[in-house]
Every structure is written in C-alpha cells, then in structure tokens.
Amino acid sequence: MTPPDFDTIAVRGGTARSQFNEHSEALFLTSSFVFDSAAQAAARFSGEEVGNVYARFSNPTVSMMQDRLAALEGGEACIATSSGMSAILSLVMALLRSGDHIVASMGVFGASQQLLGGVLPRFGIETTFVPATDLAAYRAALRPETRLVFVETPSNPLTEIVDISAVAALAHEAGALLAVDNCFCTPALQRPLELGADVVVHSATKYLDGQGRVLGGAVVGNKTVTEEVFKFLRTAGPCISPFNAWVILKGLETLRIRMEAQSARALQLARWLEAHPGVARVHYPGLASHPQHALAMRQQASGGAIVSFEVEGGRERAWRIVDATRMISITANLGDTRSTITHPATTTHGRLTPEARAAAGIGEGLLRIAVGLEAIEDIQADLAAGLSA
Ligand SMILES: *Cc1c(COP(=O)(O)O)cnc(C)c1O
Secondary structure (H helix, E strand, C coil): CCCCCHHHHHHHCCCCCCCCCCCCCCCCCCCECCCCCHHHHHHHHHCCCCCCCECCCCCHHHHHHHHHHHHHHCCCEEEEECCHHHHHHHHHHHHCCCCCEEEEECCCCHHHHHHHHHHHHHHCCEEEEECCCCHHHHHHHCCCCEEEEEEECCCCCCCCCCCHHHHHHHHHHCCCEEEEECCCCHHHHCCHHHHCCCEEEEECCCCCCCCCCCCCEEEEECHHHHHHHHHHHHHHCCCCCHHHHHHHHHHHCCHHHHHHHHHHHHHHHHHHHHHCCCCCEEECCCCCCCCCHHHHHHHCCCCCCEEEEECCCHHHHHHHHHHHCCCCEECCCCCCCCCEEECHHHCCCCCCCHHHHHHCCCCCCEEEEECCCCCHHHHHHHHHHHHHC
16 A cells, blocks of 8 residues: 555655755755846746745745655645645635535544634535545535535544545545545555545644644645645745744654554554453554444555543543543644543533534543554553553
8 A cells, every 4th residue: 555665755755955965855944035137037926937936935845845745645746834724724715616515524623624614604615514434425415516525534533434435436426526634644554645535635743743843734636736725825825834844854754664653552552442441442443343444454554543442431530541641641632752642522622512522422431542652561551540540
C-alpha cells in the first residue's frame, strides 16, 4: 500500500538547494522577493514567468514542503495553509458557491462540523451529515447541487471507517468530488487518492509535524483543484508561515517510522485494554473485534495510533482514570510523540447537545488515547493505576 520509494521521497522529495549548496533544507524568512528588472516584475505578477513574488503567494521553504507532501500522497500538487481548518475553509471557498451542497460524514473533527454545519449555511452552502459507515445514507443525501462529499476516516473518537472507494464511486456518479481528511492515518498508512478520492486535506499540526510544535494544513489533489485553492489563498491570505512549513518538512522525514511505531504501540494497548476487566469496550480498527476491521485492513497499512475505550461508571470513573495518570498528557491534542488522553464528552465534543452526543455514540464513559512513542509498558502502567482503582 505504501509505495517502496515512500521513504526516499520522505527524506529527499521536494528538496531545492539554494546557491549555497546547503544539505539540510533552508528556511527562507522573507516576506517578499526582488526582481532583476521592471519587465521581470511585470512577468512575475502576470504569471507569465514562474517565480516567487510575495510570501502570501509562495515561498521556497513552503514550496519544498508542498512538493514533498504532494509526492507522499501521490497527488499532482499541494497547497499548504496556516492550519488544518484553513485548509478545509480554502477548499470549500475555492470550489463551492452559494446554492451548492455538501454531504459530510458524521464524526468529522468538531471545528469541521461547526464550519460546515454552522458557518457555511450563512453563505448559502448547506451540508447534510450522514452516518460515516452507511453507504445508502450517502446515496440518499446526494442531490444535483451536491459538489463535495467530505469524510474523515478513521473518525474521531470512535474510529469508524469510511469506505473510501465506495464513497468515491457514489460521489462521482452524482458529479461531486470526494475530499478525505487524512489527518489520523497520514499518507504513511492510507493514500486516499489511490483509492479514488479527489482531494486530501490535512491538519499538518498533528502527525505531519509529529512533535506538537506548530500549526499547519494542506490541500492535496490534481492541479485543477489546487490551482483554484491557490487563487483563494493568495487573495484571502490563510498561508502557512515558512517556519512552520520548515518544521513540517523536516517532520515528514520520520513520518512512516513514527506512524508505524505509534501504531504498533496502539495495537498493543488496544489488546491490553480489551483484556482488562475494568474496560467495557475498545474502539480500534486494528482489533479483530472492530466492526470494520476487514475494511480498515484493506485501506490502511495498520490501525493507526488512536485508541478509544469505554468504562462503566460514566463521567466520574472516566475522569478518575484521567486524573490517575502521571505521565500521559491530559490534552485534546493528538499526533505527538507523547501520549495524550482526553474525555471527549466534556472536551472535544462538549459543545454538542447531550442528544447530539448520544446520537454520535459519545458516552460519558468514553476516553480517547493518542498513543505516542513512550514504552508501551509505561503507557499501560499509567492507565492501570486508574483502571484498577
Ligand atoms: C486538528 C484537526 C483538524 C483541524 O486542524 P488545525 O490544524 O487544528 O486547524 C482537522 N481535522 C482533524 C481530523 C483534526 O484532528
């Protein structure tokens, strides 16, 4: 699934040396670029000559990150943005207009849900949310004015798996594009464009950086899509900082070995939790007990690094497990080398109504772990304290 040259692309793809022949990619901190002549300035502005003009449009460090990520996803081109949310916003603003319709899977990231369901309707763009795994629901929700199907897989926090090929076929039949938020798996574990998706969006803040340092986002796809996104970005300005792009560019070099190591720990943790008498249910695509285990193993190289589990005793018991940890970080962020734990019902999904939370399957006894790179024995010991109490 991961092509054999993935590792080589990860460390060498997109690299462009300056006149100084530096080995590590340079960080170009400059807001603008100078021209040799008035004629060259005019040619650059008109687009007749390819080259840098102003850092809201492009920057050599940003270009290196974009080229490397595009190659890792198997896409023609990539546009980097200031955050994952600005990547999703830019995609929508670039491709849709008032009157258009979106079909989105339930269980997308909270802010994505707010953007699609709360903000876009004010601009005449309506979204229908459908259960992530229900193909008939996608089919029923598609309309002549549907321009985009937007999914996230595995979903957060229940790790439901969207069948990318099947949803792509439905979207295409209806004349819509399929965009996949590939944040949880990254191209190291899942390559949606090869499965039929048209666009991949990323919160590079998570695993692409991988060490919890910077915000960033990206849209990857064919040039028809990325050129529209670029036109919006250069006008509206949600561009990435060159420093953040540089951090992410270097983070990509270790992406596959991090994802494999974190994923391997997640599987060990999921198996351990499943066997623990204090745990009622475990959600992890790598477990044979996951309802879509077979599909997950077809479209992902492994189960990923996010594990959710449920305990009896509701919020009180769940919070006690969180509070008993001494090492695992209590934070809603994920994609770090450090393991994190969160109680979705009172954090990431706290703004949903109790009814909406129940419909989404997010109970008071649910906890989500984003497994990092610490020794699995230490992660387990940290959870064992609260689980056995
Ligand atoms: C964090 C996240 C986002 C938003 O990314 P930001 O970089 O925080 O703007 C979008 N999708 C998913 C799946 C995420 O986890």
